[in-house]
Amino acid sequence: MRRDHPMPCPDRHDALAELALGTLAGQERSDVLAHVARCHACALELSELSRITDDLLQLAPAASPPVGFELRVVERVLACSTSAPTGRPRRRKRHRLASWRPAAVAALLAAVVGTGAGLLAASTTAGKAPPAASRPVTLSASLARHGRVFGHVRVSSGRTPWLFVTVDDLTGPGSRTVICEVTLVDGTTAKLGRFRLSQGYGSWGVPLAAPADSLRRALLVGTDGSVLASARI
């Protein structure tokens, strides 16, 4: 055992460990903090035990979050930055079009390689004009069924065209998988990919291999093939 610093006060031993772990509360916590403020040995002990506590968190096994996790974080942060500069961010808030920052989303989507993009590229007729390299335009359409809006589809042009879907309260409790399909102006259809809704909410995006203006319609389809909602782009 290495003891190259003064021993902490014996009557504070237990409390120092609990304070380091963040589980000490009330008067006992106040008493220990007051003691640590004037006792060098206990302050040193607390510092070392706190470091071990911090390091323990890093031992937690890593796990991959559901697909689209990054996108949902960005969505919430952007919503927060446009609607609530301080305080707790609002969750799943619908965004105004102006709140989107194409550079951020494009940076994020550049890392998303969905099979749907390949499908879309394969289904696109040859000879179409390339997307505009400058002044990207974002199109927004309501995702609706029977007159009720369940979310939005946004399609951005530019050097990296992308499609982004947000779904609000589409179904009841639980999680379900939905498929995003698009119909092109030439009538062909393509599945872009699938994502999960949690409690009826979700968001998902994918870079497009086809020009943004080649899309006519986006569909949200259940795994049984039923159309849940659609958007005319």
Place this chain on the structure above:
Amino acid sequence: MVRPRATSSDEAPDEALLAGMALGDERAGVAFVRRYQRRVYGLALGILRDPGMAEDVAQDAFVRAWTHASVFDPRRGAAATWLLTIARNLSIDALRVRRPEPIDPGDLAFADLASGERLPEDAVLADEMLARLHDALAGIPEAQRRAVALAAFYGRSAQEIAEIESVPLGTAKSRIRMGLTKLRDAVSVEEAP
């Protein structure tokens, strides 16, 4: 000329990314989320054992870190520690609100941290100090390991641990203290020249 796919944000140190996030650089934020999402989600999932809740909490942790990046002080600790502590605290809050039932000591995910079932390529264990801590955790008595895990990961007080483990309060306190100080001593001995 072909531009490299890797951006400067992907390679920047944590502190630089947080500084960029504080200034409103979304690319820095995206890189930060991408870098830590597996660890934050893994921690939340280990504590909550519910994928939906874990995702909510992990998102909350990143949103909070992002929106409070300006107050991060690298002199007080590493960014990873700061972020994981946020995730841990939010997980404990969620656990207390949404799952009030007592913890079954036999179902403690983190009491098995030192079970040796971790993947060898785990990046965390590439850190020498953390690998030593991992080994030290495996070496302390199980009762102490469980007490430390209940406090460190689940935020359980000594009184709560005493009730969960059906032991006197003094015993719970001793287990917490002895377990944690043994871990500290094991790492400190290894660090000594």
